[in-house]
Amino acid sequence: MPSAKLWGGLFGPSAGISDEDSVVLVIGPSGSGKSEFINIATRSTKMVVHHGLESGTLQVQSASCPSPLNKRRGVVFVDTPAFDNNWASIAEVERRIRHWLEKNGKRNNTISGILYLHRISDARMTIPPLASLSRLGDLCKGGDIGEKIYLLTTMWNEKNKKVGAQREVEIKQKYWAEMISQGSKVFRFERTHESAWRVVNALLHLEE
Template sequence: MASGSHLGVGFGLESCTSDVQTAQAFELDGRRVMLIDTPGFDDTSKSDTDILKLIASFLQTTYEKGMKLAGVIYMHRIMDVRVGGISKRNFSMFRELCGDSTLRNVAIVTTFWSEVTPQLGEAREAELRGKDIFFKPVLDKSARMLRHSNTIDSAHDILRQLIGNRPMALRIQRELVDQHLDISETAAGATLSRELLEQAKKHREEIKALQVEMQEAIRMKDEETRKELEEESRKLQKEMHKMQTESQQLASEYRSEKIEMERRMKEMQEKAREEAEQQRQAQIARMRELDEQMQNSAKQSAQEKRKMQDQMDALQRQYDALAADNSDSDWCVVA
């Protein structure tokens, strides 16, 4: 909505953003702004390990190219009746990626206010603000909590809270690039590995309990129950093996993900340069056309000529802005 881009927006149960997406750049209060959309750690089609590799490789690649984020936005639906375990884990991973020192550049944005009464929404907002198990710890460290009312003005007002920030490197960017840590050694990677191992341990205990029940079913000659328990045990073993494998392969698979991200970033930059060049050529052609009209039409009134000159001046400003797009000082990047 803020950028006028046509990125996917999810409203159903399945995740919509399964890859890192960049919105088309736009101007806000004299700043060139680029928005970056990333999938969350509650994705329905990718594992948390896949999401971490995807986000980390993007952040590392952009940081190596000298790009820092002026702001990071975490979206939360105010219509949600409760903040479940998945949402808490999602936000926990978000914090590990950012680190406490960059929380001043973080905005927690609540959405779907039209789906609740003002009284209910404000009560939930107060609970989210005031409880340590929700957003209070990050708000105490200078993060901001803002509302989005699903309008362009609201979206721009939120961005205005961020575009004046001093761009800062996130914790995972400093860990991977400045400290040369392995992905599994980063705070986010270590947290994810620990969670995977804890889940695998829980599955192992569940399998042991199922085996006891299977022995009882065999003793009672209950073949139907035995088969059901055996199938459930196989599912848990498969899931446990998957978690153990993901934890072990996080570092090795990240390297290939990083190479792929660098390739995609190069393609994105080339495409952006081509589109910018096309816009510049179109503006040059339009300026020439207006100039010819002014030179060839002696009958034009002074008012009409002033109008054409204003159009040419506006096109010149747009051209100059496009030419300056590679300057870091002109850009504000928000993820």
């Protein structure tokens, strides 16, 4: 079982992220399951999962664990405040992320990729992905921006699979078509360790 490590605080203490570590930004609207995804991926309970309608994560924090496919390679999952929160603008959230990277010693303040989470139970989107992701795209190192952003649907156990699949098609066509055309991939998170790492391995181009 991977051993998770938590870095908290408003911007996080100086955790000394290695240049070999892969930093993955986990973003999405309030209640999309960001903290839960990180807990399941790292097999820990260190991220507090909130169940209210308002944003639970008010600060940038992270947890890390070795990649299941390469124990010598660390993956750092960064939990971020929701972009639809009621206390800070997208620009402020972006500033906090950049400051967190600086404080934790990440060279060139770059990240390996972004996971954008969306509840499949939601019929509508509060903020289109591009409105949020366009400000963060230049944090990703190398490659086309679309290939560095993967789109992840969550809360599948709360909806009938058939209804969810129909909604997934609609979301891809109506909201995510531009991202997909730029190289983004769509995955389902089914609240399992395996489904979490399926998308992470693909995002980081790790071989099964």
